[in-house]
């Protein structure tokens with residue numbers, strides 16, 4: 001078993017904050033916390049966060065003082081939560097979107113820091129930092145793409161400490177909520193073999209499990225069966241839920257399953273996949289870390305599905 005398997009949630013989940021949803025409408029409390037020199041700010045610049053490199057890399061946390069002059073309305077501070085272990089008095093954490101600031105200005109306020117994408121920083125910072133960045137990044141991405149009301153086109157403004165946007169046109173007033181798209185990702189197995197695929201746009205040698213987005217009017221199990229059928233031609237039964245993972249690239253929840261194959265003959269959809277093959281457990285164990293045959297990063301749910309299956313685990 002690897003450290004990622006069976007116990008606990010997936011990487012990118014597990015934000016160590018009390019989200020304090022009841023405080024999101026408390027304007028006085030929010031202003032006090034925004035003015036508090038102890039309040040912590042995580043800056044997102046486009047899709048990146050500032051990481052302090054060195055022997056123990058960490059996400060850089062800013063304070064009012066270090067972001068002096070930048071904490072205006074354009075930064076759209078959004079409440080992430082308060083320190084979970086300190087009750088109501090715990091330090092508040094906000095994400096601020098500083099995409100409009102010159103990168104050099106932000107880095108000058110972050111000694112030793114560099115802007116890294118989450119796909120890179122997740123490999124070097126502690127899991128609690130990655131979860132916080134994943135949460136913050138998903139929120140800022142949503143805000144950036146919902147400046148205007150989808151119903152009438154008028155500007156929409158943040159509400160509820162950044163957990164909603166509301167249309168500013170009085171007759172409309174539509175409230176918009178942060179959007180998470182649902183995708184299923186499935187390890188299909190049959191005895192001593194599992195089904196992996198390859199897309200031509202992936203890095204050389206990369207292989208993974210099959211995945212696809214949920215459609216309206218569809219259950220998760222139906223989506224699994226449809227996606228596997230469309231992409232590989234394999235018929236499946238006995239779909240079992242494994243675990244889920246926030247996947248903020250840019251705003252998805254990955255819902256992971258294992259499914260028993262009921263057929264063997266592969267017929268790939270060539271617009272989606274380069275190929276799909278059955279792989280024997282023994283061969284994968286021998287090849288999984290070689291240069292010519294690669295598996296997804298260890299932080300991904302797809303890797304966890306594969307590693308758990310290799311270790312003999314199928315959800316009950």
Ligand SMILES: [Zn+2]
Pocket residue numbers: 149150151152153154167168169172173174
């Ligand atoms: Zn509107």
